[in-house]
Amino acid sequence: MKWEVVIGLEVHTQLTTQSKIFSGASTAFGAEPNTQTAVVDIALPGALPVMNKAAVEKAIQFGLAIGAKVNRRSVFARKNYFYPDLPKGYQISQFELPVVEGGAITINVDGVDKVINLTRAHLEEDAGKSVHEGLHDGTGIDLNRAGTPLLEIVSEPEMRSAAEAVAYAKALYSLVTWIGICDGNMQEGSFRCDVNVSVRPQGQAEFGTRREIKNLNSFKFIEQAIAAEVRYQIELIEDGGKVQQATVLFNPDTGETRAMRSKEDAHDYRYFPDPDLPPLVIGEDWIERVRSALPELPATMQTRFVGVYGIPAYDAVTLTASKALAAYYEATVAAGADAKLASNWIMGDISATLNREEKDISASPVSSEALAGLIKRVMDSTINNKTAKDVLRKMWDEGLAADAIIERDGLKQETDTGAIEAIVDAVLAANPKAIEEYRSGKEKALNALVGQVMKGSGGKANPAMALELLKKKVG
Amino acid sequence: MIESSLKQLAAALAAKQISAVELATEFLNRAEQYNGALNAFITLDKQKTLAEALAADQARANGPVGPLAGIPVAHKDIFCQEGWRTTCGSKMLGNFVSPYSAHVIEQCRAAGLVTLGRTNMDEFAMGSSNENSYFGAVKNPWDGAAVPGGSSGGSATAVAARLAPIATGTDTGGSIRQPASFCGITGIKPTYGVVSRFGMIAYASSLDQGGPMGKSAEDCALLLNVMAGFDARDATSLAREREDYARDLDRPLAGLRIGLPKEYFAEGLAQDVAAAIDAAIGEYKKLGATVVEISLPNTKLAIPSYYVIAPAEASSNLSRFDGVRYGHRAAQFEGLNGMYEQSRAEGFGWEVKRRILTGTYVLSHGYYDAYYLQAQKIRRLIANDFQAAFEQCDVIAGPVAPTTAWNLGEKSDDPVAMYLADIYTLGVNLAGLPAMSVPVGFGSTGRPVGLQLIGNYFSEARLLNAAHQFQLATDWHTRTPEL
Amino acid sequence: MSLSLDDVKRIARLARIAVTDDELAASQTQLNRILTLIDEMRAVDTTGIAPMSHAQDMQLRLRDDAVTAADRRDAFQAVAPAVENGLYLVPRVIE
Numbered sequence A: 001m002k003w004e005v006v007i008g009l010e011v012h013t014q015l016t017t018q019s020k021i022f023s024g025a026s027t028a029f030g031a032e033p034n035t036q037t038a039v040v041d042i043a044l045p046g047a048l049p050v051m052n053k054a055a056v057e058k059a060i061q062f063g064l065a066i067g068a069k070v071n072r073r074s075v076f077a078r079k080n081y082f083y084p085d086l087p088k089g090y091q092i093s094q095f096e097l098p099v100v101e102g103g104a105i106t107i108n109v110d111g112v113d114k115v116i117n118l119t120r121a122h123l124e125e126d127a128g129k130s131v132h133e134g135l136h137d138g139t140g141i142d143l144n145r146a147g148t149p150l151l152e153i154v155s156e157p158e159m160r161s162a163a164e165a166v167a168y169a170k171a172l173y174s175l176v177t178w179i180g181i182c183d184g185n186m187q188e189g190s191f192r193c194d195v196n197v198s199v200r201p202q203g204q205a206e207f208g209t210r211r212e213i214k215n216l217n218s219f220k221f222i223e224q225a226i227a228a229e230v231r232y233q234i235e236l237i238e239d240g241g242k243v244q245q246a247t248v249l250f251n252p253d254t255g256e257t258r259a260m261r262s263k264e265d266a267h268d269y270r271y272f273p274d275p276d277l278p279p280l281v282i283g284e285d286w287i288e289r290v291r292s293a294l295p296e297l298p299a300t301m302q303t304r305f306v307g308v309y310g311i312p313a314y315d316a317v318t319l320t321a322s323k324a325l326a327a328y329y330e331a332t333v334a335a336g337a338d339a340k341l342a343s344n345w346i347m348g349d350i351s352a353t354l355n356r357e358e359k360d361i362s363a364s365p366v367s368s369e370a371l372a373g374l375i376k377r378v379m380d381s382t383i384n385n386k387t388a389k390d391v392l393r394k395m396w397d398e399g400l401a402a403d404a405i406i407e408r409d410g411l412k413q414e415t416d417t418g419a420i421e422a423i424v425d426a427v428l429a430a431n432p433k434a435i436e437e438y439r440s441g442k443e444k445a446l447n448a449l450v451g452q453v454m455k456g457s458g459g460k461a462n463p464a465m466a467l468e469l470l471k472k473k474v475g
Numbered sequence B: 001m002i003e004s005s006l007k008q009l010a011a012a013l014a015a016k017q018i019s020a021v022e023l024a025t026e027f028l029n030r031a032e033q034y035n036g037a038l039n040a041f042i043t044l045d046k047q048k049t050l051a052e053a054l055a056a057d058q059a060r061a062n063g064p065v066g067p068l069a070g071i072p073v074a075h076k077d078i079f080c081q082e083g084w085r086t087t088c089g090s091k092m093l094g095n096f097v098s099p100y101s102a103h104v105i106e107q108c109r110a111a112g113l114v115t116l117g118r119t120n121m122d123e124f125a126m127g128s129s130n131e132n133s134y135f136g137a138v139k140n141p142w143d144g145a146a147v148p149g150g151s152s153g154g155s156a157t158a159v160a161a162r163l164a165p166i167a168t169g170t171d172t173g174g175s176i177r178q179p180a181s182f183c184g185i186t187g188i189k190p191t192y193g194v195v196s197r198f199g200m201i202a203y204a205s206s207l208d209q210g211g212p213m214g215k216s217a218e219d220c221a222l223l224l225n226v227m228a229g230f231d232a233r234d235a236t237s238l239a240r241e242r243e244d245y246a247r248d249l250d251r252p253l254a255g256l257r258i259g260l261p262k263e264y265f266a267e268g269l270a271q272d273v274a275a276a277i278d279a280a281i282g283e284y285k286k287l288g289a290t291v292v293e294i295s296l297p298n299t300k301l302a303i304p305s306y307y308v309i310a311p312a313e314a315s316s317n318l319s320r321f322d323g324v325r326y327g328h329r330a331a332q333f334e335g336l337n338g339m340y341e342q343s344r345a346e347g348f349g350w351e352v353k354r355r356i357l358t359g360t361y362v363l364s365h366g367y368y369d370a371y372y373l374q375a376q377k378i379r380r381l382i383a384n385d386f387q388a389a390f391e392q393c394d395v396i397a398g399p400v401a402p403t404t405a406w407n408l409g410e411k412s413d414d415p416v417a418m419y420l421a422d423i424y425t426l427g428v429n430l431a432g433l434p435a436m437s438v439p440v441g442f443g444s445t446g447r448p449v450g451l452q453l454i455g456n457y458f459s460e461a462r463l464l465n466a467a468h469q470f471q472l473a474t475d476w477h478t479r480t481p482e483l
Numbered sequence C: 001m002s003l004s005l006d007d008v009k010r011i012a013r014l015a016r017i018a019v020t021d022d023e024l025a026a027s028q029t030q031l032n033r034i035l036t037l038i039d040e041m042r043a044v045d046t047t048g049i050a051p052m053s054h055a056q057d058m059q060l061r062l063r064d065d066a067v068t069a070a071d072r073r074d075a076f077q078a079v080a081p082a083v084e085n086g087l088y089l090v091p092r093v094i095e
Helices: A053-065 A162-178 A219-238 A284-293 A298-309 A313-319 A323-334 A339-356 A368-379 A385-398 A402-409 A417-430 A432-439 A445-456 A463-474 B006-014 B020-038 B046-062 B103-110 B153-160 B177-183 B217-227 B271-286 B299-320 B335-347 B350-363 B369-389 B415-420 B426-431 B460-473 C005-014 C021-039 C073-077
Strands: A003-014 A076-080 A090-094 A104-109 A112-125 A129-131 A139-142 A149-155 A191-201 A211-216 A246-251 A256-259 B041-043 B072-076 B114-119 B166-170 B186-189 B210-214 B257-261 B290-294 B395-399 B435-442 B448-455 C087-090
Touching: A003 A162, A003 A219, A053 A112, A053 A149, A053 A162, A053 A284, A076 B299, A090 A112, A104 A162, A112 A162, A149 A162, A162 A191, A162 A219, A162 A298, A191 A219, A211 A219, A219 A246, A219 A256, A298 A313, A298 A323, A298 A339, A313 A323, A313 A339, A323 A339, A323 A368, A339 A368, A339 A385, A368 A385, A368 A402, A385 A402, A417 A445, A417 A463, A432 A445, A432 A463, A445 A463, B006 B020, B006 B217, B020 B046, B020 B072, B020 B114, B020 B153, B041 B153, B046 B114, B072 B103, B072 B153, B103 B114, B103 B217, B114 B153, B153 B166, B153 B177, B153 B210, B166 B217, B177 B186, B177 B435, B177 B448, B186 B217, B186 B460, B210 B217, B217 B435, B217 B460, B257 B271, B271 B290, B271 B395, B271 B435, B271 B448, B271 B460, B299 B350, B299 B369, B299 B415, B299 B426, B299 C021, B350 B369, B350 C005, B350 C021, B369 B426, B395 B460, B415 C021, B435 B460, B448 B460, C005 C021
Parallel strands: A211 A246, B072 B114, B072 B166, B257 B290, B257 B395
Antiparallel strands: A003 A149, A003 A191, A076 A090, A104 A112, A112 A149, A129 A139, A139 C087, A191 A211, A246 A256, B041 B114, B166 B210, B186 B210, B186 B435, B395 B448, B435 B448
16 A cells, blocks of 8 residues: 655744743753742743733744744633643643644755645743753752743644655754744754654545654654654554554664653643733734844845845755855855855855864864855866865865965966977877767767876866867867 | 722821831731631731831832832731741641742832731631631621621621731632622632732632722732732733723723623522622623623533632642651551551641542542543533623623522531632632622622622733722722721 | 533643542542533523623723833742753653
8 A cells, every 4th residue: 555644843943042931040051950940930820921022032033034924913822731840730831722823934945845734833932951860769840941942833734754854854953043033952952853643545535644753852752753663553553453643752772763652641731811911912013013124035135145145946045055155145145256256155065064073164274255265266267176176175174265266386387388288299199089079970089088188188178278279289 | 997998098107107026016916906806817917027028118118119018918828928837727837937938029019018927717618608617717897797708708807897008818609709709898809820820829820810809990900900910920820911900990981891691690599799889780881891791601600610720730740748858747557658648638627638638539440531621611501601701792791609608617517608608709710810809799698799790811901990980989898887 | 411421530630730549539429410400501591691700890000011021030939849050951852
């Protein structure tokens, strides 16, 4: 039987606020346990929540960025369950009336665009953390994270493969970091994905029973966890079993998913409107203020890049993976580099080196101006492409400008016809067979000879000029 | 001194006829003398009280102080107070010394009021008889066989027995008015949002409201001036200009339109209570008020609506008592859930458990619309009834409770019978209105009767005025029980 | 609506309150009496009535995003049943 995979994502993005969503305690990561807790965060009797304005503003930003409806009135509700990292015994979240509804994100898998619709995005508080290390017995609870503002972003179940799910997660990640509502630090849990997976026979209209994989904090794990889960579900059904709705965890070490124990009564959260918090009302003027302050979004920028710089759509998407990368590209072009060459260099050598060194574009030792300096020397034929790669490596390591390295190492391309002619003559004399082939119609035979001329010149010859000379002499 | 009004005490303190330490000592001695019999206080801490009194005297010596500086106040054990054990009448918080203070406490301390002690109450404010306290039942000072009412029974008894000049209380379904009525004192539940709930241990958040309980409307007005006020830490606290709740006390009542809801005088109202209420209405007519019959047609539905909403909110509010960060943790248990289940089973009394279970059920999957949502819609109908009534009258008057105080043990095995006795007080909380209880006489067994006055939103000053004028003309509020 | 013993057990479990068998039977009786009282309101026609979840018709007030809470861990943990290394200690949780 052919199976179709159905995937929906619930992504918890920590919002970049200074203080918690309902208290004045700090949200900074990495403090001593329980030192960033106000009375609300440890749920002392009588403590009450007070809403953080910045968290609301970030939710509005997100809603506008995905073309969603920002609800003028939304309601906070209590989600009731017992767990030691949940001090009140309920999580303040939004249920029936979330702050953001609808919206969409376009993903691209294998060159094909696909629109993924979003169901909603709602504000809620994060839970604390359980700690097992360094204790004699039992589990320790650190509530520093409790009350960190989260925007939970829920997609429609519109993804049909792990690749689509990862592309969606990446696009979402790029967007929330782009508009600056999330710091994107996945190791610290700033961007965590719950993935709902089900399978159904191809062509069947109803969804299969889904299982929810909790708390995936890397794109690689999303991919692996979905693969494992799909395998499990298909095998189970083919063996005559039935998938039971469950919450599961992915173990990266074994590559398997398994059901969580603590979620037995997870289906009865007893939601009701939080009596401590009146409805959240967002005025038109606030929305307009946020709209006008919103940065240019990736999709808009991609269209502009294609139109203004004449680069392919693929390049535009890659260059807008982050705001910093796009800014780097634009600055390189503004400093005089050819738009397509700049794109090639940034997507090529620059990205490759950054990846290898696990650096972000903002930490690149070669500035956009320096890169433009290098590209200009390629444009005016001072050096050829191959030499430029070497120069870039030296720029990277030594922090010098392209011109300084070209000058110091004498890398200036040889454009003196006389000097190249001598090398051409020598190469022709040593390769009579290639000349024969060329004359009998094999155009490509001379290309090999260009390489020899380059070698003979120590890489400094202009390859185009060498080919031209070869043709002239043989022709 | 123990019969003095707050104004008289304040004058004596200002004239240095008495010090705050002497005043506190006098009330402490009385409280210690009678608490064994009445059980009005859960905690008395002479040292702490006298330290606060001494500080009040020093503040006065150093410059001008607030009008109530140096006056002792008994706090219901529901307001968190830093450094004081705050039990909420529960074993769950039997050893909980609060690390922070409620807004009400902060305001009282800032005004120089001296904490006399922490008064007994029904556990987590759930009850109408004060028999649901882990620290034992409170006795009605008028009759040792009678309940004092609840949940602020300790505060009511302390004031009625003159163990404290004034006290704080909270009212979720009648918890200030009903014990005030049963004990023959005056108490007011303000408009929801007037007194901050910050640091006031939550029972049902959308209904809870703190207020003063005193010997007279004038005393209540003065303490309400201290307790009320905007607090940014409570999202339901109303950002309103400060007001002087005593400003209208002396206003004549001529032209006051009193509405009498026919549903409050229907079947179920005891004859002796009806007689005392009728007499009080007669007194109001003498004072120049006019009387009009009104209708609050959904009165009966207040009981089911309240007993869905309050337990629902309570079931969630009390989830934080899990034995992890504070409060009772069982000695013997197995695993995490065992710890929760055992600690909560041991820490809560049965009325609290019943309400948690009821609330858990009505919110649970598949029942929300039928119970909680329906109760909220009925809540709207009840609030609308009051608004329609206030088109015909300025103040609504009626009984606080269908009967005078019942006997200890009389209804403790029958929660439903106890719930039904709340019929006249619940609607006010559902609507969020201000209301008070004013002593207007005694029933056939010599137990006090309270008149309930209900006003529209923010009409506290008008209610206190109506009560004060009545108290100028009558002496019911000055009657004291023999101890 | 009438609750069975199993219903009561399920509710008690959801509420994390241990109930002995004797208590269970008593609870069942009392909860059913309470539900009978509550059921009076279920027949009321409330079509078109907006539910009222707050006593005042107000909007959520928003606070500026600023760190205002100091570290009071020691004071807060002075009342904790079990603490180690600044962590609240609970029986081992296995996921």
